Structures are given as C-alpha cells and as structure tokens.
Amino acid sequence: MTLALNEISPQVRAMGSSLQGHLARRDEAKATILALLQEYSTAYSNLNDRVARAAQVQQQQRFDWVGAAPTNEPLAEAIPLPPPCDITVIASDGSQILPDQHAITLYYLINVGSIIYQHGSGLKPVTHTPKPVLCYEPDDLLDKQGRIIPTGEVNVRRDLAELQVLADLAPQYIKPDGKSVIALMDGQLNLRVIDLSYQRQQECQRAYIELLNQLRDSGALITAYIDRPRSTFVISLMQLASLDLKAINESSLRHNPFRHLTDIDIFEFLGPGERSAMFSLKAKGMESYSQARQATHFFYLNVSPNPTWSVLARIEIPAWLVAHPALVETLHATLVRQARLAGNYPYVLARAHELAIISPEERQAVEMMLAIEMRRHGILPHLSAKQSNKNLLTGRETFRL
Amino acid sequence: MSTEFIVGWVLRASTVGFAVGCRVIQPNTPHFGDLVKVHLEPEAIDLFGIIYNVEVHDDPAVRQLILTGEIEPEVILDQRQNRLVPIELSVLVVGYQQQGQLVQGLPPQPPLSLNAIMICDDVEIRRFTESFDYLRLMLNAPQVPVDELIIANLQRAALAQSENQRYGFLVGAGKALARLLHTDLVRLEGILKRIKN
Numbered sequence: 004m005t006l007a008l009n010e011i012s013p014q015v016r017a018m019g020s021s022l023q024g025h026l027a028r029r030d031e032a033k034a035t036i037l038a039l040l041q042e043y044s045t046a047y048s049n050l051n052d053r054v055a056r057a058a059q060v061q062q063q064q065r066f067d068w069v070g071a072a073p074t075n076e077p078l079a080e081a082i083p084l085p086p087p088c089d090i091t092v093i094a095s096d097g098s099q100i101l102p103d104q105h106a107i108t109l110y111y112l113i114n115v116g117s118i119i120y121q122h123g124s125g126l127k128p129v130t131h132t133p134k135p136v137l138c139y140e141p142d143d144l145l146d147k148q149g150r151i152i153p154t155g156e157v158n159v160r161r162d163l164a165e166l167q168v169l170a171d172l173a174p175q176y177i178k179p180d181g182k183s184v185i186a187l188m189d190g191q192l193n194l195r196v197i198d199l200s201y202q203r204q205q206e207c208q209r210a211y212i213e214l215l216n217q218l219r220d221s222g223a224l225i226t227a228y229i230d231r232p233r234s235t236f237v238i239s240l241m242q243l244a245s246l247d248l249k250a251i252n253e254s255s256l257r258h259n260p261f262r263h264l265t266d267i268d269i270f271e272f273l274g275p276g277e278r279s280a281m282f283s284l285k286a287k288g289m290e291s292y293s294q295a296r297q298a299t300h301f302f303y304l305n306v307s308p309n310p311t312w313s314v315l316a317r318i319e320i321p322a323w324l325v326a327h328p329a330l331v332e333t334l335h336a337t338l339v340r341q342a343r344l345a346g347n348y349p350y351v352l353a354r355a356h357e358l359a360i361i362s363p364e365e366r367q368a369v370e371m372m373l374a375i376e377m378r379r380h381g382i383l384p385h386l387s388a389k390q391s392n393k394n395l396l397t398g399r400e401t402f403r404l
Numbered sequence: 405m406s407t408e409f410i411v412g413w414v415l416r417a418s419t420v421g422f423a424v425g426c427r428v429i430q431p432n433t434p435h436f437g438d439l440v441k442v443h444l445e446p447e448a449i450d451l452f453g454i455i456y457n458v459e460v461h462d463d464p465a466v467r468q469l470i471l472t473g474e475i476e477p478e479v480i481l482d483q484r485q486n487r488l489v490p491i492e493l494s495v496l497v498v499g500y501q502q503q504g505q506l507v508q509g510l511p512p513q514p515p516l517s518l519n520a521i522m523i524c525d526d527v528e529i530r531r532f533t534e535s536f537d538y539l540r541l542m543l544n545a546p547q548v549p550v551d552e553l554i555i556a557n558l559q560r561a562a563l564a565q566s567e568n569q570r571y572g573f574l575v576g577a578g579k580a581l582a583r584l585l586h587t588d589l590v591r592l593e594g595i596l597k598r599i600k601n
Binding site: 118120121122124125126127128130343344345346350353354357 | 472
C-alpha cells in the first residue's frame with residue numbers, strides 16, 4: 004500500500020467541516036427555490052415565456068441551456084401513489100468490454116440481459132440473454148482516420164442493443180385484451196451521442212427513434228429510470244423564475260446561484276410513493292425526438308416506503324405517453340411496486356443488470372479463448388509492456404500460453 | 405424405478421470426498437444420506453458416495469430481498485429457478501466399481517471438477533448395500549454427522565428393498581453395526597433404535 008493515509012486523514016477532517024458548511028448554504032438556497040416553486044406552481048405561461056427566452060439566448064449565443072418546462076400539472080404538487088395493478092414489466096440492461104490498445108488484440112464485446120416479470124401471474128419471470136456480440140473487424144474498431152473508436156461509440160451500440168431487445172420482446176407480451184407492458188431501461192430515455200461525429204449522431208438517433216416508435220406502436224410503455232439523479236433541470240427552471248424576462252441572457256444563465264442544489268434536493272418533500280409534477284425536458288438536439296412525439300418528459304418519484312428517508316429517482320417517458328394519464332398512473336404504481344421488491348430500486352433492473360454484467364473472470368475467460376485462437380492461427384498474443392507490468396505489480400496473472 | 409439424472413457437478417474433490425455444485429434444491433434432488441455416483445472416463449470407474457451435507461450459501465441479493473419484506477411469488481420463483489443459487493452438496497466416498505467389481509473402500513483416484521453426479525436408482529442401491537463394509541468408512545469419517553448419516557442412509561436403502569426383504573435388510577445392517585460398535589454400546593443402541601423406526 005503506497006497511499007499515505009496519514010496525509011489524507013487531516014484532509015478528510017477538513018472535508019467533514021466543509022460538508023457541514025455546504026449544508027447550511029444548501030438549506031438557504033433550497034428555501035428560496037421552494038418558495039419560487041410555490042409561487043410559480045401554476046404560472047405555466049409565465050414560465051414557458053422564460054423557457055422560450057432561454058432557448059432564444061442559447062440559439063443566438065451558441066450556448067447550451069438545459070432545463071425543464073412545465074406541463075399542465077402544478078409544480079409544487081405531490082401526486083399520491085395510485086393503487087397497484089398487475090402488469091408485465093420488461094427490463095433490459097447491457098454491459099461491454101471496451102476496445103483496449105494494451106490488450107492482446109483489439110476487440111469489443113456487448114452483452115445484453117433482460118427479464119420479463121408478469122405481476123400477479125404466479126409465473127416464473129422469464130430471462131432472456133441474446134447472443135453476445137464480439138466485434139473485431141477493423142471497420143468495427145477504427146474510424147475513417149484509423150483511430151480507435153471512442154468509448155461513446157461502443158456505449159451507443161450497447162444502448163441500441165438494449166432498446167432492440169425491448170422492441171423485440173414487448174410485442175410478445177402484450178395481452179390480447181390490449182393490456183400493455185412496461186418496457187423499462189436503466190438511464191436516460193434519449194440516446195447519448197455527444198462523443199460521436201455529427202453524421203454518426205444523426206444515424207444513431209434515427210435508428211434509436213425508430214426503435215422507440217416500434218415500442219410505441221406495439222403499445223409498450225417505454226420508461227427510463229435514473230436512480231439518484233444529479234440533474235438540475237427544475238433548478239434551472241426556477242432560476243429563470245427568479246429572473247426578470249429581460250434579465251435572461253447568456254451571462255445570467257451561465258451563473259446559477261443555486262448550483263449547490265440538485266433537483267432531488269427540491270423534491271425531498273415527496274412522501275413515500277409520491278411523484279412530482281410532470282415536466283418536459285428542454286435541451287438542444289431534441290428536435291428529432293419531438294417530431295416523433297418521443298420528446299423526453301420526466302417526473303421525480305420517491306420510491307421509499309420510509310416517511311423519514313426519501314429515495315428519489317427521475318423517471319423519463321416520451322411525450323406520447325404523457326398524453327395518457329391512466330397509463331402514467333399505471334407506470335407510477337408499478338415502478339414503486341418494483342422498487343419496493345428489491346430495496347428502493349426496480350427488481351427487474353437489478354436482475355437485468357445481473358444478467359448483463361461481464362465479470363472480470365468472464366472477461367479473462369474471453370481473452371483466454373482469444374489467445375488460444377490467435378495461437379492456433381500462428382499469431383502471438385501478447386499484452387502491451389505497460390499492461391504486463393501493471394499486471395505483475397498488482398498481482399494479476401498474465402497469459403501463460 | 406429409474407431415478408438416474410444429473411444432480412450437479414463436482415466443484416472440488418479428494419479421494420475421501422467431494423463437493424458438488426447444483427442449481428437449486430428440487431423435490432427430487434438427493435437428500436442427506438442418499439447414495440450418489442460419478443462416472444469417471446476413460447478409466448471406466450464408477451465412484452459411490454453418500455451425501456452428508458447440503459448447504460445453501462450466503463447470497464447478498466437474497467439478504468436484500470428479505471430485508472424489504474415484500475416478497476412476491478414471482479420473485480421467489482425467479483430467485484430459485486433462474487438465478488444461480490449457490491447450493492453445495494458434500495459427499496463422502498464409500499466405494500467404487502471397476503470392471504464390474506464393486507469395492508467398498510476408497511477409490512484409486514478422485515473425480516475431477518465438472519464430473520456429473522447422478523443419484524443411484526434402487527437397483528444400484530440394492531447392489532451396493534449387499535455388503536455393509538462401507539459402514540466402517542462412514543464411522544471413521546471426520547467432521548461428518550456419522551450417526552445421523554448412517555440412520556438416514558440405511559432407512560433410504562431399506563426403502564429400495566422389496567417389502568418382504570426390508571426387515572431382513574435392517575437386521576443385517578444392525579448386526580454389521582454391532583460388530584463395528586461393540587465397544588460403544590450406548591451409541592449402538594441409539595442408532596439401532598432409530599433404524600427400527
């Protein structure tokens with residue numbers, strides 16, 4: 004052990020004092036925000052004017068403003084937990100081995116796990132793990148300039164694979180009576196394409212929205228679940244509320260006086276099982292989602308059964324689903340039911356993750372298989388000198404072929 | 405009655421015993437005291453053993469479910485049938501068969517990891533228990549609940565006999581035990597009483 008813990012110890016004590024100081028500042032800012040939330044709870048048109056102004060500013064200044072806009076639900080309202088209903092929930096999750104220039108060869112692997120849980124059926128949940136995909140061709144691994152593809156590219160392919168599984172499975176579980184299914188994914192609803200080239204972003208988004216459309220057309224309630232979010236969308240909206248319309252400019256938007264807070268600080272007032280009002284997400288690059296009625300809307304949900312300890316998640320759903328309040332109620336009730344099965348996190352997401360995850364031992368097994376295959380074809384598998392030394396110094400085994 | 409089916413696979417082994425991993429405890433999976441066998445290739449040896457422990461290992465996910473207190477039937481089915489519940493059987497080796505000859509003693513070599521374990525059917529149980537020499541191996545086994553294991557094993561073996569031979573089988577087993585435990589009459593009495601019941 005080379006970490007000088009004795010040197011860290013006084014810093015840890017200083018950190019404790021600092022955290023205490025932050026709490027006081029946080030409480031003060033939170034009181035201001037909560038007062039604004041009450042004051043503007045139903046001032047939809049006033050707030051929408053401000054959101055439009057912020058959008059204008061970002062358009063003119065090439066400045067990214069990300070925030071929330073109200074829908075038709077009072078912002079300060081806590082919507083109680085609806086009664087439970089028996090519905091099928093399908094969840095998928097994925098994991099990957101990223102391309103590594105220090106490994107024995109360049110490749111990446113994507114694995115997706117999914118589970119179908121039929122509430123009230125008394126049936127064993129069905130697990131489904133599509134064939135893992137091993138990518139090794141130069142076109143898979145290198146961009147047009149010959150550089151290794153960015154991590155974001157693999158993540159996008161994994162996200163597409165996760166959604167593809169939901170789109171494949173959901174129609175099989177829609178009941179003949181039209182009773183829907185919930186298609187649940189971990190993380191945000193829209194595809195994160197920021198690391199990709201513009202052209203690639205467009206291609207991937209098109210494919211992704213097409214899958215979202217397939218899910219919508221099959222009648223599946225596509226939902227994204229973000230545990231312990233650090234988003235500040237509603238904080239940004241309240242910052243707009245605190246400004247005069249004319250004072251909304253690049254400078255004021257760039258300096259958020261409430262930056263010590265996140266949205267979940269505001270919504271700590273939600274009781275067990277309660278959800279917040281519905282908001283729509285405002286950000287650049289969402290136009291293609293809006294055109295397909297797939298624009299992201301969200302609410303915060305307290306899944307905890309404990310009145311003294313809230314556990315908040317952000318739930319994202321597409322615009323078309325917001326237009327069906329009964330379906331939103333079903334979703335609300337089912338997500339709380341799922342989360343309470345597994346300790347404040349949806350049981351199906353925990354299981355889908357368990358099915359998808361590639362353990363270090365499994366990764367080692369894959370690389371052993373690759374090494375054997377390379378040997379069979381007369382290719383010497385060897386790690387980079389850097390990786391070999393790291394393995395030696397951290398006590399990990401290397402290939403002894 | 406044919407009950408030959410794979411109940412698990414060898415996790416680790418020695419000449420005197422081995423541990424078996426299996427997915428889940430089913431109603432027809434082996435019980436404490438049951439006779440099981442492993443076939444070794446290419447030596448063409450069948451090893452025989454008796455299950456002396458069934459252990460369900462700790463699983464943090466199950467602990468978490470218990471703490472929530474809201475366990476739906478679907479969750480129980482998922483945990484028991486879909487997840488790899490870490491169940492481990494411990495087996496005491498009591499004999500082997502090579503070239504048709506059955507020996508009640510330790511085999512020349514242990515099984516290897518991932519050898520399949522099968523439960524013995526009634527024919528195999530009757531054949532194996534034609535002699536009671538294996539009881540000596542059981543009585544000498546360390547860290548095994550020997551008396552309870554002998555009782556469970558003999559009761560199971562008696563059920564494999566036809567009804568009119570069951571009593572004679574137990575009397576034979578009792579005599580063998582009396583020879584082996586003649587210096588410990590209290591213990592002998594305890595075992596015999598339980599076998600009779």
